[in-house]
Amino acid sequence: MTSQGNTALKTTQDAPQSDIAVSVRNVSKIYGGAIHALNDMTLDFPRGQLTSLLGPSGCGKTTLLKIIGGLLDQTSGEILVNGKPVDGPGPDRAFVFQDFALMPWATVIRNVAFGLELRGIAKSEREAVAEKYIAAVGLSGFEKQYPHELSGGMRQRVGLARALSVNADVLLLDEPFSAVDEQTRRKFQEDLLALVEHEKKTFIFVTHSIEEAVYVSDQIALLLARPSRVSEIIKPDIDRSISPDALRRDPVYLDTVERIWSSLRSYVE
Template sequence: MQQAARSTIKAAATNDEAIVQVRGIDKTYGDIEALRNVDLEFSRGKLTTLLGPSGCGKTTLLKIIAGLVPATAGEIRVNGRVVTGPGPERAFVFQDFALMPWATVMRNVAFGLELRGVNAAERKRIATHYIEEVGLVGFEDKYPHELSGGMRQRVGIARAFSVNADVLLLDEPFSAVDEQNRRKFQEDLLRLVDLEKKTFIFVTHSIEEAVYVSDRIVLLSPRPGRISQIIDPKIDRSASPDDIRRDPGYLNTVEEIWDGLRHYVD
């Protein structure tokens, strides 16, 4: 394959404007070492994907950053403050949607605001805005069991955006939807990244998805998860979705990553 517009691949990266700092993170579960000495920085306003073989610790690292799982060693800082648990500056989008089955779309989207004591009128205004942004107008009064899997995931994404967190943590958010919806979600995500100017940390198993949506890709090694490579895709985001997926830079980056991962796959 012609090596045009290749991505930049390097062993480490730092950024003076990093909003999330990961320092020397280790994680063990009993005698299983999940992560070893992970050092990373996540830049403000960018989307970084954690990618690697199954069991490499991608979701574990995401949950440590979220404050949902404690590290065995090391520390996480967000906006310069050490993470000791969940906080309002971070919002998590779960793979399994994690919606309240007894609550409407509107109540689910507004629930984080309700927990923060935001008044009802303001909750409705903010929730309505993000329901519109994710394409669920007309479904405000529906319950999760009345929605498709893709629509339920849109509710989860709208809920995460509604609380105005600085950092959005997304754990394989599109894995439960079909390929057509997945591609549409990827395009919508890029639009929201550009619109919201938040910091996104994204976990996926899909190389193609990672290259399509990411400003940066962090490759983790098999367990114990360590930083293997950091890749900066050189993708022209002004091109149409179809043109991006046909672009030599996109295709070459997908192949480079696969070359680095193929020997880890059984």
């Protein structure tokens, strides 16, 4: 699939390095000496944008995310964040996990402020920051609640607020909306677009949903089946000034979804 003659898709051009927050350079990952998860992958993540990693199950999306986050070591190649090599977790990156990863014994505000607590930030200061992001994700009034008192969607909002509160340059989201119902998922997608616009951070977003990737992404990296490599970089050329309902019915949006599905269809068993 190419963008030639197609107004729904745009392929990326080389961006100045200062505009790149994360660079993946010739990265391979081999598990146990036999399983090739990633194969010589090279990919740039533009600063202040949301990039989705999209591809068939088992294609290495989460593996790549964990390598960028410093939770896994690559077998070869290099990851650069703001021009500096990644050699482990760091304050410039924050995770939002699929399973929420909240502390069940801590209140919402304690969970959101926990990263700042680990950094030794004074309680009054960290709670002020936490309250700001609790409000930003729509949870004002729930500061003193515990995770078991919240719905799944609300717990995921807590996880997102926690990642935002540490003021990391790069947010890594591993299928953060997969455990919620469709109505909540759509609202999350709209809220995520607002956060990308207002926070000016770099979001790297793993999803299995083509529709979701097209709706939320500035660019989409299509990954091929294992050993994973980048098939294509796509920039959805959709009009985000129209209402969410109108956007989801827009012919350009629908055409982009269908063209990506045509590319990925052969990898679905």
